[in-house]
Amino acid sequence: MRSPRSSSRRAVARVIALFAMLFAFALLPQFASLARAAGGITASTQASGTMVEVDQPFTVTLELDSDESIGPVTSPSFDPPAGVSVRGPSFGMSERTTFTNGVATRVASARISYTLVASAPGKFTFKSPTATAQGRSWSGQTVTVEVVPQGSGPGAGVGPGPTPFFLPTPGFNDPFTSRDDEEAPSARDLELQNAPDDDYFLHAVADKQAAVVGEQITYSVYLYFRVSYEMSERSDPKYADFLRFPILTDPASTKSVYTRVNDKRYGARLVERVALIPLNAGKLHVGTMSARFKGRQIGSGVLRQSNDVEVDVTEPPANGRPAGYVVGDVGQYALTASVSPRKVAQGGSVSVSVRIEGVGNVPSEIKPPVVAGAEWLTPHRKDDLTIKDGRVSGSRTLEYVVRLDRAGKLDLGTLELPYFDPTSNQYEVAKVALGPVDVDPTTPTDADVKRAQNKDGDDPLARLPHTRPRLTAFAPARPLTLPPWALWGGVAVPPMFALFLLGLGRARRAAAVRRGAPAAAARAKLREALGDAKAAEKAADAKAHLGAIERATHLAIELGTGVKSRGLRLDEIEPTLIERDVAPAVAKEAAELLSQCDALRFAPDDGEIATKDLHSRAVKLTKKLAP
Amino acid sequence: MSGARSKLSTRGRGLLAAIALGLVLTAWSSHAQADDREERFSRASAALDKGDTATALLDLEALADRGVLHPDVAYSRGLAYAMRARSPSAEPGDLGRAAEGFEEALRLRPDDRDAEQALDLVHAEVARRRARMDKNDTVVRPSLDRVLVTTLSPVAWVILAIFASLLLAFGLLARRRERRFVRIAGKVLVPTSLVALAVLVPAAAMSRSLTETRREGVVIVPEIGMRDDDGQPTTAPDIPESTLIEVGERRNDVLLVRWGSYEGWVPAESVRVIAQPHPEG
Numbered sequence: 045m046r047s048p049r050s051s052s053r054r055a056v057a058r059v060i061a062l063f064a065m066l067f068a069f070a071l072l073p074q075f076a077s078l079a080r081a082a083g084g085i086t087a088s089t090q091a092s093g094t095m096v097e098v099d100q101p102f103t104v105t106l107e108l109d110s111d112e113s114i115g116p117v118t119s120p121s122f123d124p125p126a127g128v129s130v131r132g133p134s135f136g137m138s139e140r141t142t143f144t145n146g147v148a149t150r151v152a153s154a155r156i157s158y159t160l161v162a163s164a165p166g167k168f169t170f171k172s173p174t175a176t177a178q179g180r181s182w183s184g185q186t187v188t189v190e191v192v193p194q195g196s197g198p199g200a201g202v203g204p205g206p207t208p209f210f211l212p213t214p215g216f217n218d219p220f221t222s223r224d225d226e227e228a229p230s231a232r233d234l235e236l237q238n239a240p241d242d243d244y245f246l247h248a249v250a251d252k253q254a255a256v257v258g259e260q261i262t263y264s265v266y267l268y269f270r271v272s273y274e275m276s277e278r279s280d281p282k283y284a285d286f287l288r289f290p291i292l293t294d295p296a297s298t299k300s301v302y303t304r305v306n307d308k309r310y311g312a313r314l315v316e317r318v319a320l321i322p323l324n325a326g327k328l329h330v331g332t333m334s335a336r337f338k339g340r341q342i343g344s345g346v347l348r349q350s351n352d353v354e355v356d357v358t359e360p361p362a363n364g365r366p367a368g369y370v371v372g373d374v375g376q377y378a379l380t381a382s383v384s385p386r387k388v389a390q391g392g393s394v395s396v397s398v399r400i401e402g403v404g405n406v407p408s409e410i411k412p413p414v415v416a417g418a419e420w421l422t423p424h425r426k427d428d429l430t431i432k433d434g435r436v437s438g439s440r441t442l443e444y445v446v447r448l449d450r451a452g453k454l455d456l457g458t459l460e461l462p463y464f465d466p467t468s469n470q471y472e473v474a475k476v477a478l479g480p481v482d483v484d485p486t487t488p489t490d491a492d493v494k495r496a497q498n499k500d501g502d503d504p505l506a507r508l509p510h511t512r513p514r515l516t517a518f519a520p521a522r523p524l525t526l527p528p529w530a531l532w533g534g535v536a537v538p539p540m541f542a543l544f545l546l547g548l549g550r551a552r553r554a555a556a557v558r559r560g561a562p563a564a565a566a567r568a569k570l571r572e573a574l575g576d577a578k579a580a581e582k583a584a585d586a587k588a589h590l591g592a593i594e595r596a597t598h599l600a601i602e603l604g605t606g607v608k609s610r611g612l613r614l615d616e617i618e619p620t621l622i623e624r625d626v627a628p629a630v631a632k633e634a635a636e637l638l639s640q641c642d643a644l645r646f647a648p649d650d651g652e653i654a655t656k657d658l659h660s661r662a663v664k665l666t667k668k669l670a671p
Numbered sequence: 672m673s674g675a676r677s678k679l680s681t682r683g684r685g686l687l688a689a690i691a692l693g694l695v696l697t698a699w700s701s702h703a704q705a706d707d708r709e710e711r712f713s714r715a716s717a718a719l720d721k722g723d724t725a726t727a728l729l730d731l732e733a734l735a736d737r738g739v740l741h742p743d744v745a746y747s748r749g750l751a752y753a754m755r756a757r758s759p760s761a762e763p764g765d766l767g768r769a770a771e772g773f774e775e776a777l778r779l780r781p782d783d784r785d786a787e788q789a790l791d792l793v794h795a796e797v798a799r800r801r802a803r804m805d806k807n808d809t810v811v812r813p814s815l816d817r818v819l820v821t822t823l824s825p826v827a828w829v830i831l832a833i834f835a836s837l838l839l840a841f842g843l844l845a846r847r848r849e850r851r852f853v854r855i856a857g858k859v860l861v862p863t864s865l866v867a868l869a870v871l872v873p874a875a876a877m878s879r880s881l882t883e884t885r886r887e888g889v890v891i892v893p894e895i896g897m898r899d900d901d902g903q904p905t906t907a908p909d910i911p912e913s914t915l916i917e918v919g920e921r922r923n924d925v926l927l928v929r930w931g932s933y934e935g936w937v938p939a940e941s942v943r944v945i946a947q948p949h950p951e952g
Contacts, residue, residue, distance in 0.1 A: 284924075421803055422800060422803060422804055424804055445803075503757065503796070504792040504793075504795035504796045504799065505753055505754075505756060505757045505792055505793070505796050506757070507792060508750060508753055508754065508789055508792060509750070509785040509788055509789050510785075511716050511719045511720055511747060511750060512716060512743050512746065512747060513713065513716050514709065514712065514713055514716070514743075515708070515709060515712050515741060515743050515744070516743055518741050518742060518743070518779070518780065520740055520779060520948040521948070522948045523824070523882075523947075523948070524824075524826050525825065525826065525882070526825075526826055526829050528879075530829055530833075531829045531832060531833075531872070531875050531876065531879065534829065534832065534833035534836060535832050535833060535835075535836040535868065535872055536836070537836075538833075538836045538837045538839065538840035539836060539839045539840045539843060541840060542839075542840035542841070542843040542844050543843065545844060546843065546844065546847060549847075
């Protein structure tokens with residue numbers, strides 16, 4: 045019998061074990077990551093198939109994986125056995141990040157691929173390709189591929205791979221895993237003798253090499269491929285000289301079929317189909333379709349262009365051409381028409397609806413019958429053209445308003461549409477009789493009489509001015525133009541010249557200072573100060589007058605002795621000037637003048653009289669100090 | 672010596688004779704061309720009087736092909752197409768070609784009242800015919816930049832820009848002068864002229880560019896739809912016949928045109944460019 049204590053211990057142990065397992069499970073990705081980190085790069089080798097046919101390309105790829113950056117991969121080498129030709133290598137680098145239990149795992153991969161073609165059957169064992177990364181050489185395991193004679197393999201070579209940009213294709217029919225289409229007539233029709241490119245190319249075909257103007261030509265472009273590809277940047281032909289009606293509106297709806305080119309297996313897929321109606325006679329060129337391709341064996345953004353299709357277009361035969369035939373009216377057409385009402389008053393209108401229906405580029409115009417008393421106005425047209433069974437067909441309806449001016453039973457005549465039928469190679473004429481309309485005579489009203497007298501009253505062109513019998517004198521006024529530089533030169537030169545003048549003046553003043561002409565500058569300032577003093581005296585501005593006298597005195601001292609007297613106290617001025625060999629009387633006069641100026645600033649009442657005296661003294665003093 | 676002199680004088684005479692002959696031939700050729708021009712025009716006018724638009728158009732188009740730029744020739748050509756447009760032998764585009772003739776006549780002689788009246792009549796007829804077909808034409812007005820730039824001639828814009836530039840130069844110099852009012856004038860002129868330059872220089876450049884790269888043309892098909900650079904239809908309404916449009920560069924069989932603020936490509940054969948005299952200068 046178990047004791048309660050031991051059972052509780054076991055329960056605790058179970059819980060601990062459970063937590064330990066959960067913890068270990070949670071840590072697994074980290075351990076894996078650690079293991080990968082410890083191991084660095086892992087290398088593996090794969091072949092694109094284990095069984096291929098003779099002359100069928102297949103790939104052998106060395107893949108290096110690491111959870112760190114692999115860095116540059118160098119020195120790739122591969123030594124295939126005899127009887128196997130090799131092309132490549134091609135490089136591919138990728139990085140992917142996965143999240144497991146909230147842990148992000150990053151894996152960087154490098155792929156080195158070689159495309160191989162075996163020329164004879166047999167079982168080949170390939171040593172792994174080698175490459176150097178992170179300072180050491182890497183290689184994977186050996187791979188074995190069995191090469192079987194042509195036509196006996198499963199076709200597991202290089203598959204069609206990812207699809208063009210407008211595919212993924214529901215129900216994509218892989219030409220290399222299914223042989224069903226090989227016997228299909230369309231596949232046989234697509235067989236070619238020569239391939240412009242080994243692996244993939246665009247091939248354009250027209251259903252006929254010769255046609256008449258207006259006859260439909262069906263133009264198709266197929267993509268032939270035997271490697272993985274992606275198609276982008278598709279550019280359609282110009283279709284100059286043709287009217288175009290798209291037949292293939294959804295390229296994703298087409299399926300690939302298996303066919304042979306130069307006795308090699310290819311996938312072929314319809315990428316463009318249009319109905320073209322030639323508009324002119326001559327050797328017309330449809331133009332080329334182009335697209336860019338990328339893929340492992342292709343590279344990136346490789347441009348491929350289809351062949352240009354030339355069609356010899358002629359006019360329908362002149363023999364037997366009915367009157368009124370318009371070049372371009374080709375097909376099989378029928379005419380129906382309705383007239384409503386059948387009874388109108390004179391001067392009234394009836395509606396004639398004409399429907400042209402058939403196969404071909406249905407004519408958009410028809411010549412109405414000429415009947416006296418009936419005026420056919422410009423019709424209103426409705427188009428309903430579609431593609432049916434690959435052929436342009438449908439109808440155009442022309443709604444006419446016919447004004448009837450003559451009373452009586454008026455037969456509107458017969459509408460005729462001559463056309464050329466390319467199937468029977470002869471002209472036909474579609475006809476429809478419009479029948480009679482009863483036009484009741486009406487008593488003319490005053491307005492009718494007036495209108496009859498002025499028949500062209502509604503027609504603006506009836507009032508056109510007269511002709512001119514001879515040329516009058518005329519001298520054409522030729523518009524004046526200026527040379528191209530006139531604007532920029534005329535706009536740029538004046539301000540630049542002004543800036544030049546300003547710069548020149550500034551440079552000259554700077555040069556004068558550099559040349560040691562401060563004396564001249566100071567003298568100019570002295571003159572300016574004396575001038576200001578005079579102007580202030582005239583303006584009876586005592587303060588300004590005193591300031592100017594004081595400035596002139598300081599400038600005269602500086603000019604005569606080099607002493608900057610503004611920095612001295614008033615009592616220091618006289619001894620300083622005497623030290624600089626200025627006559628004591630002049631030095632005393634200067635000191636007194638400056639001290640009086642200083643004192644008068646605070647005695648404005650006597651300013652006017654005092655400044656007059658000061659001004660004359662200042663002029664004399666400046667002459668003594670700076671003669 | 673005298674032999675040499677006589678040889679020289681013989682050469683000189685020969686040279687003079689050759690120059691005289693050249694001048695006579697040139698004058699004769701120019702006179703003959705003028706005669707031919709007059710003769711063709713008179714013949715076309717006589718045919719128009721009789722209502723024979725086919726004969727008249729043969730002569731008038733021949734004159735246009737020879738580069739004859741004369742308002743009477745352009746007017747008569749417009750008249751011939753307008754007359755044919757209302758005849759049983761009318762062809763699509765006649766009204767557009769008529770409008771082009773009258774437009775050209777008005778470009779050459781802006782005060783040609785007959786051409787102006789005839790152009791109005793052609794436009795009225797186009798509007799009438801389109802109304803019958805329930806076509807609702809959109810009123811398209813020129814864009815503001817075109818309205819502004821075409822207010823003045825390119826030369827006028829350039830002269831104004833240069834004048835503004837001179838004012839700027841004067842302002843820059845005046846700002847440094849001692850006289851107060853001159854200094855103030857300079858301070859006002861500098862920003863004012865800078866603003867004027869900011870407007871006038873782009874206007875002058877655009878006006879010049881338009882003159883050099885754009886011409887005027889008239890739609891000569893019942894209507895045309897514009898297409899973009901990829902050949903896809905644009906949202907612009909169809910341009911009716913006889914509409915005056917701005918014509919730009921030509922690429923193979925298509926022309927870049929501008930109608931109001933709409934711009935796009937149209938077939939080259941659907942537009943007839945109005946001939947203009949070669950500029951001077």
